[in-house]
Amino acid sequence: MSATNLNRGCNWGALLAALTLAIANARAESLPKGYSAIKASDHRFQTGDRVTELGGFLLPKEITANKNALLASPVRLKIETPSVVMVTSKLLSKTKATATWTWNGDASELSASVQMTGECDGFCWYEVRVKPKQPVKVRSIALEIPRTTSTARFLHTANYSWSNPSSGLPEIGGKWNGAFMPYIWLGNEDAGLAWCAESDENWNLRDPSHALTVTTRTNDVLFKATFLDHETTISNALTFRFGLQATPVKPVTFKWRANARILHDIHYESADLGTNGKCELDDIADGGAKTVVIHDSWTKYFGQMVPADTARFRNLIDACHKRGMRLLVYIGYGIARTAPELKGKHDEWSVLPLIPWDPGYKPETRGFDATCPRSGWADWLVAGADKLFTDFNLDGLYFDGTSEAWVCQNQAHGCGWKDASGNLHPNYAMLDARKLMRRMADTVHRHKPDAILDVHMSSNFTIPTLSFCDSIWNGEQFESHTSAEKFQVPLHAFRTEFMGYAQGLDAEFLCYENRPFTFDEAIALAWLHGVEVRPYPQTLVKVAPLWRAMDKFGVTKADWKPYWKEPIATADSPSVKISAWTRKRSALLFVSHLERKPQVIHINLGAKSGTVTDALTGSALAATNHFVTLDFQGMNYRLLQVRH
Ligand SMILES: [Zn+2]
The missing domain is CATH 3.20.20.80 (Glycosidases)
Known part of the structure; x- marks a missing residue:
C-alpha cells in the first residue's frame, strides 16, 4: 500500500485491507517459526502437547510433555514461616505467543506476589516477591521440584564452560549438589524439565555448595534451589527470579x-x-x-x-x-x-x-x-x-x-x-x-x-x-582428550546431552579426527543413537555411504527402535549395542562395537530372521539359526539389512 493510494480520496476498502494485512503481519510476526499459538487460562498453560496446571505461586502442579508426567507432586516454593495463603491468581494478558499471570498470597507476617510470563516455546519466567509486613524471622526459602523418577534419569547442568556435570543420575549415585549455576535440566530420552536463573541475587546461603541439589528419594527425584538456608530476619522485600521450561520444545524427525x-x-x-x-x-x-x-x-x-x-x-x-x-x-x-x-x-x-x-x-x-x-x-x-x-x-x-x-x-x-x-x-x-x-x-x-x-x-x-x-x-568439549588415553563417552552421558529428542532439536555429533575419536569411532558412538556425525569435505567419504543406505531403506518412513527401548536384535557381548529402523518386512540394523579391541560377535536376529546383507557393500551375510557372526577389529560399526 503506497501513500498515493491512500491520498486518492478515502478508499475505505483499501484502508481496511491494509489494516487487516498489518494486523495479520503483526500476528504472524508474534509467533516464531515452529510454534503454534499458546492456550492459557487462570490455572492452565499449554504449548503444543505440553500442558502445565498452575498451582500456588503459579508454580506447576502437573506438567505433561511428550506423554510423560514430569512431576511426582506439585512444585513448591517453601517459605518456613506461617504458611502463605493464596488470595488471587489471575491470567492478566494473552497473545498468540505470550501470556502473563499474577498471583498474590498473604500470611500474618508477610505477603508474596508472583508475576509469571509463559511463551509459545513453553518457557516460563517467574518473578517472586516476598515482602515482610514487619521484620520477620524466616528459617528457609527454597524452590522444590519433585520429579517422577522415570523422567529424571539424566542430569545436564550448564554454566557456559566445558566442565559442567552431565550424565545419567543413577550412574553418579542418584544425587548431585552444586553452587549456583544458571541451568539444570533433568529428563529421560523423550522429555524433561529445565530450570534456569540469571544470577543468585538475593540468595542468602551459609552453604553455597548446596545451592542446587538433586536427590533420589523413595518415590521421586527432588530438585531443590535453596534461596535461604539459615534463620534470618527479613526486613525488606526480596525478589527471586527463575525460569522453567518443559521439553521437548519441538518434534525431532x-x-x-x-x-x-x-x-x-x-x-x-x-x-x-x-x-x-x-x-x-x-x-x-x-x-x-x-x-x-x-x-x-x-x-x-x-x-x-x-x-x-x-x-x-x-x-x-x-x-x-x-x-x-x-x-x-x-x-x-x-x-x-x-x-x-x-x-x-x-x-x-x-x-x-x-x-x-x-x-x-x-x-x-x-x-x-x-x-x-x-x-x-x-x-x-x-x-x-x-x-x-x-x-x-x-x-x-x-x-x-x-x-x-x-x-x-x-x-x-x-x-x-x-x-x-x-x-x-x-x-x-x-x-x-x-x-x-x-x-x-x-x-x-x-x-x-x-x-x-x-x-x-x-x-x-x-x-x-x-x-x-x-x-x-x-562434541568439541572432548577435543583435548586423545585416542591414546582410550577416552570414552559413557552411553548414559551420550543419551543425556547428545541426542536432542528430549530437548526438541535435531542433534549432530562433532568429530575432530583422533581428538579423541577416529571418524569411524565417532560414527559407531553417535549413529547408534540416530545421531549423525557431521562431515567435513575430507570425511564425507565416510558419511555418504551411510546416507545412501538409509535413503535406499527409506529411513524417513521407518519406525525407530533404539537399543535402549526396543532392541530388535541382541549380541553376545555387552560391548555391542544394536539400534534399528523397521519398515514393512525389513529392518536396517545399526550395530556398534564400542570397545577399542578386536572381538568376534554373534548377533541374534530372533525368530524373525531372514536374508541378511551388509547395507554398505550390498554383500550377503550368512545367517545360521538366526545368528550372524561379525568380526570387529576395534570400536566400529556395521549396517545390516534384514529381510524377513
Ligand atoms: Zn554482560
Whole structure:
C-alpha cells in the first residue's frame, strides 16, 4: 500500500485491507517459526502437547510433555514461616505467543506476589516477591521440584564452560549438589524439565555448595534451589527470579535431518573450477550433502556481518544453489579487536572479565573478546542479519557460541549486581541471549521462511536460548582428550546431552579426527543413537555411504527402535549395542562395537530372521539359526539389512 493510494480520496476498502494485512503481519510476526499459538487460562498453560496446571505461586502442579508426567507432586516454593495463603491468581494478558499471570498470597507476617510470563516455546519466567509486613524471622526459602523418577534419569547442568556435570543420575549415585549455576535440566530420552536463573541475587546461603541439589528419594527425584538456608530476619522485600521450561520444545524427525544433511567448512575456493571443469562443491553434492557451511573465513575480520568479497560471495551462493545445496554462514560471539565495526565499542560490548580468543590462524583479523548479548552488540547483530538477508539469497545461519550467556559483570551494559555491602557479582544474561536468538530467528525467517538455523553449543544444551533454532552440533568439549588415553563417552552421558529428542532439536555429533575419536569411532558412538556425525569435505567419504543406505531403506518412513527401548536384535557381548529402523518386512540394523579391541560377535536376529546383507557393500551375510557372526577389529560399526 503506497501513500498515493491512500491520498486518492478515502478508499475505505483499501484502508481496511491494509489494516487487516498489518494486523495479520503483526500476528504472524508474534509467533516464531515452529510454534503454534499458546492456550492459557487462570490455572492452565499449554504449548503444543505440553500442558502445565498452575498451582500456588503459579508454580506447576502437573506438567505433561511428550506423554510423560514430569512431576511426582506439585512444585513448591517453601517459605518456613506461617504458611502463605493464596488470595488471587489471575491470567492478566494473552497473545498468540505470550501470556502473563499474577498471583498474590498473604500470611500474618508477610505477603508474596508472583508475576509469571509463559511463551509459545513453553518457557516460563517467574518473578517472586516476598515482602515482610514487619521484620520477620524466616528459617528457609527454597524452590522444590519433585520429579517422577522415570523422567529424571539424566542430569545436564550448564554454566557456559566445558566442565559442567552431565550424565545419567543413577550412574553418579542418584544425587548431585552444586553452587549456583544458571541451568539444570533433568529428563529421560523423550522429555524433561529445565530450570534456569540469571544470577543468585538475593540468595542468602551459609552453604553455597548446596545451592542446587538433586536427590533420589523413595518415590521421586527432588530438585531443590535453596534461596535461604539459615534463620534470618527479613526486613525488606526480596525478589527471586527463575525460569522453567518443559521439553521437548519441538518434534525431532529423521525426515528433517535427511532434508538438511549439513556439511561443514567450505571456503570461497570451493566454488573455483579446476582443469576438469569441476569444483569441490561438485564432490560435496555428489556425496549427498544438502547444506554447506562456510566458517568464519567468509568475512575479512572475525564476526563481521558482510562478506570479505561480495562478488565471490554471490558466486559461492549461486554455485551452491546450482548444485541443489543450501549455504549457511558463520555467526560468532564477538568481533575481531581490529575490526572497524568494534572501534569505540569494545569496552561496552565485551563480557567482563574478558573471555579472549587468540587463534594461531590470522591473529591480526581473528583475535577477539566475547561479546555480551545484553550489550549493544545484539542490536548490531540483528540489524546486520537483516541487511545480509536483504542483500544476499542465503539459506540460513550457523551460530558458533552465539546462544551462550557468558558469565559477565560488565556494568557498562547493565550486567552484574551488587550485594548489600556493595560487592559486585556476575550474572549470566540468559534472557538477553534468548531474546537475541529469537530476534535473529525472526529476522532470518522474514526473509527466508524455510531457513536452517544451526547452533554449535558444545556442552551447553540450554533450551531457553536454543528453542528458536533447528539443530545443534555438540562434541568439541572432548577435543583435548586423545585416542591414546582410550577416552570414552559413557552411553548414559551420550543419551543425556547428545541426542536432542528430549530437548526438541535435531542433534549432530562433532568429530575432530583422533581428538579423541577416529571418524569411524565417532560414527559407531553417535549413529547408534540416530545421531549423525557431521562431515567435513575430507570425511564425507565416510558419511555418504551411510546416507545412501538409509535413503535406499527409506529411513524417513521407518519406525525407530533404539537399543535402549526396543532392541530388535541382541549380541553376545555387552560391548555391542544394536539400534534399528523397521519398515514393512525389513529392518536396517545399526550395530556398534564400542570397545577399542578386536572381538568376534554373534548377533541374534530372533525368530524373525531372514536374508541378511551388509547395507554398505550390498554383500550377503550368512545367517545360521538366526545368528550372524561379525568380526570387529576395534570400536566400529556395521549396517545390516534384514529381510524377513
Ligand atoms: Zn554482560
